[in-house]
Amino acid sequence: MTPTPSDRDRLLDRDGPEPQARSAAHPSAVQGILLIVRRELGHYFRTRSGYLIASLILALYALLYNVFAVGSTPKYSNDILSAFFYFASGITIVASLLISMRLLAEDRQNGALALLATSPLSDGQVVLAKYLSGLAFLFIITALTVYMPLLVFVRGKVSLGHLFAGYLGVGLLGAATMAIGLFGSSIANSQIVAVIIGGVITVTMLMLWMTSRIVDGPLGEVIAQLALHDRHFRPFMDGTIQLSSIVFYLSVTGFFLLLSRNVLEGRRWRA
Amino acid sequence: MxxxxxxxxxxxxxxxxxxxxxxxxxxxxxxxxxxxxxxxxxxxxxxxxxxxxxxxxxxxxxxxxxxxxxxxxxxxxxxxxxxxxxxxxxxxxxxxxxxxxxxxxxxxxxxxxxxxxxxxxxxxxxxxxxxxxxxxxxxxxxxxxxxxxxxxxxxxxxxxxxxxxxxxxxxxxxxxxxxxxxxxxxxxxxxxxxxxxxxxxxxxxxxxxxxxxxxEEALSAKLGSPTQVVLELVGDAARMEETLHRLKTEKAIKTWTKVTGSERSEYRLDIGATPAEQIAKATHDAGLGLRKLAPVAHELEELFLELTKEAA
The missing domain is CATH 3.40.50.300 (P-loop containing nucleotide triphosphate hydrolases)
Structure with missing residues (x-):
């Protein structure tokens, strides 16, 4: 039943008691975020673009797994796993950028961002919801690759710890790249520009390990620590979990999510 | 609100x-x-x-x-x-x-x-x-x-x-x-x-x-001239014009223009300070049917243009 006008007047009466119905009429942030996540995931499964991205990523996984990880020469199981997670990291970076480019830019392009921007959610909550939806889709695709390392069980020995560490690393790298891509999407008015911005930032952060080699002293060390892949991902790839690397990836994620929120807030002031 | x-x-x-x-x-x-x-x-x-x-x-x-x-x-x-x-x-x-x-x-x-x-x-x-x-x-x-x-x-x-x-x-x-x-x-x-x-x-x-x-009415009243009226008459066209000429000669109206029609015609008059009743009586005395005598209602477009011009 819809509230009658008189109910609504009572509801909005500023001098009256805080109405009970207001809690019903006011969404919790968590409900709002989950609603957006469900809608976005639904989008991937309703449209061709979702299936296209998933098919492309899984085909790349299958190809690289057979050519590079398994190969034609005998290998130790650990080496196969390390090789698997190495190329998985590259595919995850590409997948994150492809998934994230549409998250905000598409809504801005088609005008739907106004619906979210005038909802009772804050800009930070909208950014978080969009981010989580992209990440959930990435994790669903990544989860579909588990059978590949598990195939090694057939004729070799695999440490479950190695498997866990590898996927944790892939997940953290994906989370960080997704945040970078979302930042690109928050700035851009088109998805193409969004993926270019995200790509440039990601490649720059990937190449920092090369820069660190030509910079001496502590600065070189700082630059090496900021590299997105080299020092921080290799331990995961080899089955080791490093707390500093977890903190690094979470920091990069938080930093770019914060920037994205600031971009959305800033747009309210600019135009 | x-x-x-x-x-x-x-x-x-x-x-x-x-x-x-x-x-x-x-x-x-x-x-x-x-x-x-x-x-x-x-x-x-x-x-x-x-x-x-x-x-x-x-x-x-x-x-x-x-x-x-x-x-x-x-x-x-x-x-x-x-x-x-x-x-x-x-x-x-x-x-x-x-x-x-x-x-x-x-x-x-x-x-x-x-x-x-x-x-x-x-x-x-x-x-x-x-x-x-x-x-x-x-x-x-x-x-x-x-x-x-x-x-x-x-x-x-x-x-x-x-x-x-x-x-x-x-x-x-x-x-x-x-x-x-x-x-x-x-x-x-x-x-x-x-x-x-x-x-x-x-x-x-x-x-x-x-x-x-x-x-809109208040806007119309603000911008519209209160002395402008619309007069709609039924009857002999020549007698209508003769009556309006006479009213102008007697200075009961300042200007008049024909808008439409022949036997049923619409005119726009500037009656100045003359009471509208005097115009109504003159048309009645001339044996014409009075269908309408009302202040000019400005179209919104017209009002809008005047207002934006005025503000400029």
Whole structure:
């Protein structure tokens, strides 16, 4: 039943008691975020673009797994796993950028961002919801690759710890790249520009390990620590979990999510 | 209901809205008029919470909508921007369901409410079709439906009839009028007849400044000359003109011009200080049938042009 006008007047009466119905009429942030996540995931499964991205990523996984990880020469199981997670990291970076480019830019392009921007959610909550939806889709695709390392069980020995560490690393790298891509999407008015911005930032952060080699002293060390892949991902790839690397990836994620929120807030002031 | 004080918005150095102070009461339909670039859309976007003002104050039901946690109160507002904020991959029903829940409408009552709104906006037939398949007119309806589906107190519509055909415009006008029963409505439009027929009150904005606020009649009275009258007569055309010549000679009227007709003619007169009764008596004495004698009612377009000219 819809509230009658008189109910609504009572509801909005500023001098009256805080109405009970207001809690019903006011969404919790968590409900709002989950609603957006469900809608976005639904989008991937309703449209061709979702299936296209998933098919492309899984085909790349299958190809690289057979050519590079398994190969034609005998290998130790650990080496196969390390090789698997190495190329998985590259595919995850590409997948994150492809998934994230549409998250905000598409809504801005088609005008739907106004619906979210005038909802009772804050800009930070909208950014978080969009981010989580992209990440959930990435994790669903990544989860579909588990059978590949598990195939090694057939004729070799695999440490479950190695498997866990590898996927944790892939997940953290994906989370960080997704945040970078979302930042690109928050700035851009088109998805193409969004993926270019995200790509440039990601490649720059990937190449920092090369820069660190030509910079001496502590600065070189700082630059090496900021590299997105080299020092921080290799331990995961080899089955080791490093707390500093977890903190690094979470920091990069938080930093770019914060920037994205600031971009959305800033747009309210600019135009 | 809604009040703004000294609302100002700068885009860089350019002032889009300057010191706008307006007040709208409950259950009013207010039309926001202005030329392109006058500041209408900027104002509506600020009221909807989409845009932050450079300075000033916005209050809705006494609450400061620029406070840090004001976003939580946005469920009181329904907003249709110039482009309906729709997700084309969703069906109309799913989309409205999403929009209602996003604004915190009681989840259990959402299906009933969506059903009601689908009926009210004549979208029931298309409820389960993807929005991508709908024509511009129906998307516009979906835009209005999302603006009212959470039963907000204030509905803001930016150019709701933009791009619609004449039949759709009439239907949209009826729909907008029907919103008055439950909502306060603020709408902007270039379509002046639509404003004239849909709204209780007008606000005219020019160069970011409020040039006029009031009813169309008040605006007409302000700008129209009270000595201009419309005279409609039935009878012999020669006798009509003879009578008007005589009245002019007697200085009972200053000027007269024929607008239309022969045996049933309409004239526009400037009667100066002469009582209208004297004109009526003169036509009666001449054996002419008096069909109409009334002050000139200005068309809204005319008033609008005069007002923007006056403000300039």
């Amino acid at each position: 809604i009040r703004t004080e000294d609302l100002t918005k700068f885009y860089g150095d350019r002032c889009a809205v300057q010191g706008l102070s307006i007040s709208i009461e409950k259950r009013e339909i207010v039309g926001f008029l202005g030329l392109n670039g006058a500041g209408k859309t900027t104002t509506l976007r600020m009221l909807a919470g989409l845009l932050a003002p450079s300075s000033g104050r916005i209050e809705i039901e006494g609450r400061d909508m620029l406070a840090a946690d004001a976003h939580r109160m946005r469920w009181r507002i329904g907003f249709l921007p110039e482009r309906p904020p729709v997700y084309e991959d969703m069906t109309v029903r799913r989309y409205l369901d999403f929009a209602a829940k996003l604004r915190g409408y009681d989840a259990e009552r959402v299906p009933d409410r969506v059903h009601e709104v689908l009926d009210a906006t004549a979208l029931a037939h298309y409820a389960d079709e993807p929005i991508a398949w709908l024509s511009h007119g129906y998307r516009q309806r979906v835009g209005i439906a999302q603006a009212i589906v959470h039963d907000p107190a204030l509905v803001i519509l930016d150019e709701p009839t933009s791009g619609l055909d004449p039949v759709q415009i009439v239907e949209m006008r009826t729909l907008i009028r029907s919103l008055k029963d439950q909502h306060t409505v603020l709408l902007s439009s270039h379509n002046l007849p639509e404003i004239s027929q849909s709204c209780d009150r007008l606000m005219v904005i020019k160069d970011g400044v409020l040039a006029w606020a009031g009813s």
